Amino acid sequence: MSATPNRATSEPTERTVLLEGFHAVKHALRFGAPVEPLVTLSTSALLGLAESHAPDLLERLGHAREVDKAEFTRLVGRPHPTGVAGFAARPAVDVAGLAKDRDAPLVLLDNPRNLGNFGAVIRVAAGLGAGGVLSIGDVDPWHPNVLRGSAGLHFALPVGRLDTLDGVEGPVFALDADGAEIVDVRIPADAVLAFGSERHGLSAAVRARADHLVSLPMRPLVSSYNLTTSVAMALYHWDLFQRASGTVKNAR
Incomplete structure (x- = not known):
């Protein structure tokens, strides 16, 4: 799945890429990727990961949208152990x-x-x-x-x-x-x-x-x-x- 969501419907499109898992989202954010939307199965669990592994991103990760398992799987295509995923625009490379x-x-x-x-x-x-x-x-x-x-x-x-x-x-x-x-x-x-x-x-x-x-x-x-x-x-x-x-x- 190579995509990013339509802002109105959160459906993927072909303009952006899927980031599966907390570490992929963490790295993308640290290097300036606009991750939108960012979804999680549990906001409290996500913030716990942020506190232990990425305290510099606490504020940005706190804006994640909490979804249920069905919605997470619909957006991402499959479950992920960390219950975190996001979409980011693929940058232009010269x-x-x-x-x-x-x-x-x-x-x-x-x-x-x-x-x-x-x-x-x-x-x-x-x-x-x-x-x-x-x-x-x-x-x-x-x-x-x-x-x-x-x-x-x-x-x-x-x-x-x-x-x-x-x-x-x-x-x-x-x-x-x-x-x-x-x-x-x-x-x-x-x-x-x-x-x-x-x-x-x-x-x-x-x-x-x-x-x-x-x-x-x-x-x-x-x-x-x-x-x-x-x-x-x-x-x-x-x-x-x-x-x-x-x-x-x-x-x-």
């Missing part, structure tokens, strides 16, 4: 501008297939201050299953889709088992970190565009890492260099 101008590495997913992994990558990229997450391929980066995996952190950084790498500026560092060890590589702020699909790896087009092939440290006999783990390791390597040089972008 993909062309992001491809040319950024001050933190861009994560590029080359034809990702696992939607949960895709969402988890966005969550990791948001936490480590990446410049954005873009994908090549037929998967919508804002698919509901990707949104579930990101826990609402799509709103923390630009997320979008490219047709090709044409027009993308900055050095491309493609992660590949045959590449140079990443520990010996300095990743600049305008880098593109490219990761292949879980099954097929990097496409020929992305591999040809790469300026550098780099590999992650891996114990012998271990064949591969999960995609999210690979992204986390590469971004953390960049982050360590930022800290060592005193140029940390975001206070954490």
